[in-house]
Amino acid sequence: AAxxxxxxxxxxxxxxxxxAxxxxxxxxxxxxxxxxxEGAILVNxxxxxxxxxIHADAELAPRDIVARAIFREIAAGRGAFLDARPALGDRFASAFPTVYENCMALGIDPARQAIPVAPAAHYHMGGIHVDxxxxxxxxxxxxxxxxxxxxMHGANRLASNSLLEAIVFGARIAADIDGAVPEGRAASHIAPPVLGSAAAxxxxxxxxxxQIMTAHVGVEREGEGLAHALTEIARLExxxxxxxxxxxxxTTAKLIAASAFAREESRGGHYRTDFAEPRAAFRHRTFVTLKEAERIAEAAIENAHAPQNEAQASA
Structure with a gap:
């Protein structure tokens, strides 16, 4: 689409x-x-x-706050674990069978052991802009x-809102498409691109x-790291x-990283350590084309390399 x-x-x-x-x-x-x-707690x-x-609601704080707290414990070498033993104990298997099976498959008995956890990329609030x-x-x-x-989600998402959104918009799209193409006429003369599968x-x-996206465009971000990520994305392309x-x-990685570089604030799921608070100037949505993202990326890469080029010129 981009x-x-x-x-x-x-x-x-x-x-x-x-x-995760x-x-x-x-x-x-x-x-x-x-x-x-149910009362499980997070420990190192x-x-x-x-x-x-960290937060008045402790383990029940918003997802982005809990994810950053876990990320920092892991980064500091202290690790992070979800301990359900006091709250659930032997009830774990019957109360949460899917989690229990996943843990046991990895050699973890959650009724007897704390579960090692880490943040995982889960949902994209962004995407193709639609009406x-x-x-x-x-x-x-x-x-x-x-x-x-x-x-519908803004800068963050409440669990399961995405299911309601898909149902509502799926029905609206079906109704909008219905009758849009006259009967007997080909729906499109444009062949869809052949994406194939990822080759070895x-x-x-x-x-x-x-590795680049995890290190520089993940739970916590900052300008220098984002510029480095954009440099590396261009190299890999x-x-x-x-x-x-x-x-x-x-292309998807570039759109995410370039827009994260341009938003010099923290809001919802987007957190910049060099701009840790929301800023009034950025209290708006991002709308960007691929060409605009590429211009942001090129400027970020050029600025990142400017001190190095100046040093080489002086030498």
């Missing part, structure tokens, strides 16, 4: 689920927030509960679900990009070439 010129909204706003099971599974299985609702490897000192009928800025292109940005040759690029699935992955 390559076709569609307007993209709010790509910098990514929600991280605070409690930290381990070898990819993607990491999630530990439902309902566990914390020393057994110290850390959320009570109340699900129409994008490109004629003939409708979008709903997580690929779309309806504005893409794997090293995907692995590198995941050149190395991989455009005619593959990785090109689509890199």
């Amino acid at each position: 390559r076709a010129g569609a307007l993209i909204a709010d790509p910098e706003f990514v929600q991280f689920h605070p409690t 099971i930290a381990g070898p599974r990819d993607p990491a299985p999630l530990v439902t927030e309902a566990l914390r609702g 490897k020393a057994g110290q509960r850390f959320m009570a000192a 109340a009928r699900g129409r994008s800025s490109v004629e003939g292109l409708w979008a709903c679900g997580e690929v779309a940005s309806t504005g 040759t893409d794997a090293p690029f995907v692995s590198q990009l995941r 050149r190395a991989a070439g455009p005619a593959n699935l990785f090109g689509n992955i890199a």
Whole structure:
């Protein structure tokens, strides 16, 4: 959609689920927030509960606050664990069978052990900008679900709102499309692009990009890291070439990183350590095309390299 010129909204706003099971599974299985609702607490490897000192609601604080707290415990080397033993104990298997099975598959008995957890990329509030009928800025292109940005979530998301959104907008889109194409006429003369599957040759690029996005465009961000991420995304795009699935992955990463670089504040799921508070000047949604994101990226890369170029010139 971005390559076709569609307007993209709010790509910098990514929600991280605070409690995925930290381990070898990819993607990491999630530990439902309902566990914390039942009284499970977050502790570090020393057994110290850390959320009570961070927010009045402790473990029931908003997702972005809990995710950042866990991220910082892990970054400091203290680790993070969800301890359901006092609250659930032997009731765990019957109360939360899916989480129990996922834990046991990883060699963790949650009735006897605390569960190692880490934040995981979970939901994208941004996406293809659509109106109340699900129409994008490109004629003939409708979008709903997580690929779309309806504005229903703002800078963050409450659990399960996305399900209601998909039901409502799915029905609206169906009604809007119904009768839009006369009977007997081909729906489109444009062949859809062949995306194929990720080739084995893409794997090293995907692995590198995941590391870059985790390190610099993840739970916490800052300008220098975002500029570095944009530099590396451009490098990987050149190395991989455009005619593959990785090109689509890199395009998405670029839209997220460029918009995060341009938003010099913290709001909802977007957190900048160098601009830790919301700013009135940014109290608005982001609307960006791929060309505009590329201009932001080019400027960020150029500015990041300017001190190095000046130093080389002086030498």
